Amino acid sequence: MFSLFVQDAWKVLLYSLVLGAGLPIVFALGVRSLALGSGVPGGSADGDTAVRPAQHPLGTVLAAICFLVVIAGVVVGLTYVIAAGKGEQLSFSHVYPTIVPKS
Amino acid sequence: MAVSEQLIIVILVTVVALGFDFTNGFHDTGNAMATSIATGALPPKIAVALSAVLNLVGAFLSVTVAVTVTNAVVNIQDSNGDPLPAYTADHGQALLMIILAGLVGGILWNLSTWLLGLPSSSSHALFGGLIGATVAGIGWGGVHWTGDSTKLDGVLGKVVLPAVVSPVIAALVSAVGTFLIFRVTRRVSSGLNDRGFRLGQIGTASLVSLAHGTNDAQKTMGVITLALIGYGSWHHTTSIPLWVKLACALAIATGTYVGGWRVIRTLGKGLVEIEARQGMAAEGASAAVILASSQLGFALSTTHVATGSILGSGIGKPGASVRWGIAGRMVVAWVITLPMAGLVGALTWWIGDVVGGGLPGAVLIVVILVAAASFIFFRAHHQPVTSDNVNDEWQGAPSAGGTRQPVAA
Numbered sequence: 146m147f148s149l150f151v152q153d154a155w156k157v158l159l160y161s162l163v164l165g166a167g168l169p170i171v172f173a174l175g176v177r178s179l180a181l182g183s184g185v186p187g188g189s190a191d192g193d194t195a196v197r198p199a200q201h202p203l204g205t206v207l208a209a210i211c212f213l214v215v216i217a218g219v220v221v222g223l224t225y226v227i228a229a230g231k232g233e234q235l236s237f238s239h240v241y242p243t244i245v246p247k248s
Numbered sequence: 249m250a251v252s253e254q255l256i257i258v259i260l261v262t263v264v265a266l267g268f269d270f271t272n273g274f275h276d277t278g279n280a281m282a283t284s285i286a287t288g289a290l291p292p293k294i295a296v297a298l299s300a301v302l303n304l305v306g307a308f309l310s311v312t313v314a315v316t317v318t319n320a321v322v323n324i325q326d327s328n329g330d331p332l333p334a335y336t337a338d339h340g341q342a343l344l345m346i347i348l349a350g351l352v353g354g355i356l357w358n359l360s361t362w363l364l365g366l367p368s369s370s371s372h373a374l375f376g377g378l379i380g381a382t383v384a385g386i387g388w389g390g391v392h393w394t395g396d397s398t399k400l401d402g403v404l405g406k407v408v409l410p411a412v413v414s415p416v417i418a419a420l421v422s423a424v425g426t427f428l429i430f431r432v433t434r435r436v437s438s439g440l441n442d443r444g445f446r447l448g449q450i451g452t453a454s455l456v457s458l459a460h461g462t463n464d465a466q467k468t469m470g471v472i473t474l475a476l477i478g479y480g481s482w483h484h485t486t487s488i489p490l491w492v493k494l495a496c497a498l499a500i501a502t503g504t505y506v507g508g509w510r511v512i513r514t515l516g517k518g519l520v521e522i523e524a525r526q527g528m529a530a531e532g533a534s535a536a537v538i539l540a541s542s543q544l545g546f547a548l549s550t551t552h553v554a555t556g557s558i559l560g561s562g563i564g565k566p567g568a569s570v571r572w573g574i575a576g577r578m579v580v581a582w583v584i585t586l587p588m589a590g591l592v593g594a595l596t597w598w599i600g601d602v603v604g605g606g607l608p609g610a611v612l613i614v615v616i617l618v619a620a621a622s623f624i625f626f627r628a629h630h631q632p633v634t635s636d637n638v639n640d641e642w643q644g645a646p647s648a649g650g651t652r653q654p655v656a657a
Contacts, residue, residue: 154546157540157541158417161418162420162421165533165534166428166529169529169532172448173428176432176436177436180436219455222535229543
């Protein structure tokens with residue numbers, strides 16, 4: 146039973162790291178790109194804002210991509226919750242998630 | 249025994265179960281919303297209202313059957329969910345008394361930890377109460393301690409092991425997330441960081457609320473349905489009466505809306521001083537661990553995960569400090585939740601049994617519950633924590649004795 150438990154715990158850790166730490170980091174990259182795109186004063190968070198950097202339109206595009214990735218992740222999460230409630234589960238065997246009856 | 253006596257008992261069980269569901273709601277509001285309230289991402293009242301609505305929606309989303317909920321820890325049902333025949337004589341009186349005493353154990357432990365502002369697990373309180381009442385009513389053999397080598401089950405596999413490991417996983421994920429988020433955004437102005445991450449926080453906290461509603465409301469639905477089957481007024485183990493679903497969803501949502509401000513305060517202000525970036529990392533980690541665990545059928549407590557995540561966001565932020573004294577108190581509360589709720593559940597069952605069980609026993613148990621709960625609310629009223637002072641500067645955990653300065657200046 147303990148080895149089963151370790152296996153499960155390991156999987157939970159792995160999935161959680163990818164989704165639970167990965168997506169917020171993508172979100173952070175989005176915020177960073179947004180700052181770049183809008184030319185919001187850079188500097189440190191303490192307010193070292195002497196120079197206003199130039200705007201980089203590419204930053205805005207990158208930000209949009211990052212936020213879309215995060216939204217997609219949240220949609221998958223929501224779909225999971227709803228599917229689980231109906232006695233089904235998400236399958237990732239086709240790479241993109243599909244809803245299948247719970248095994 | 250006249251049938252009408254058991255009818256009153258089953259009504260008492262239902263009302264007490266809904267009472268437990270209510271405490272489950274307000275004890276756990278902080279799991280999802282404490283960080284959003286602490287960082288000002290949402291005004292306190294709006295946060296609890298949002299969480300309440302999402303818990304309500306979550307409770308209705310879960311149409312899978314939770315009638316077998318007690319099977320994880322005690323042997324009072326068969327694998328289909330039917331109560332064992334040994335306990336169904338006299339309209340399930342033996343079964344009803346065990347459930348009632350178990351629920352009382354869960355409620356009283358939830359209220360006690362709430363008074364102290366400690367986030368303890370409502371599922372552990374429920375399971376602990378049921379285990380205690382089962383030991384008192386049936387004996388040690390009535391408890392399902394471990395699974396076999398083919399699946400994780402029993403008190404050890406479904407409750408104890410996940411409780412030990414899940415907060416560590418959540419803390420690790422949240423710490424990694426926090427650390428990297430701070431790396432990535434260190435050159436971004438604090439204004440943009442706060443605006444951006446507050447939005448992210450609201451999104452992730454909403455996911456946690458929804459997941460909470462689908463997980464926790466089901467447990468009470470299962471317990472009430474089991475009582476109804478034992479009594480003989482419901483015969484399906486594959487579905488739950490609509491009114492039970494409705495009542496449980498409303499009970500947990502109302503509890504959430506009332507807001508366990510004492511627990512919210514400890515989680516949001518006591519453990520670590522939190523800012524929006526940490527809040528998003530913490531709730532993102534919580535949501536991911538909860539969802540990944542239920543996908544893998546790995547039982548755990550939302551409270552343990554949420555607390556672990558918030559702690560992790562303090563560990564991961566460069567230069568942040570964690571109040572380890574508070575963390576230690578929480579760990580103690582986690583460890584003793586199951587045995588203490590069990591003790592109260594067992595005592596409650598014995599008290600009911602001493603007066604002969606049946607209707608007098610059930611009524612006495614409920615009177616004791618109401619008296620003890622009133623006493624706890626009275627103590628809490630001495631040092632109230634509300635939506636107005638939930639974010640005040642941290643001076644110490646709310647204490648029951650009133651020896652410290654009141655939180656509200």
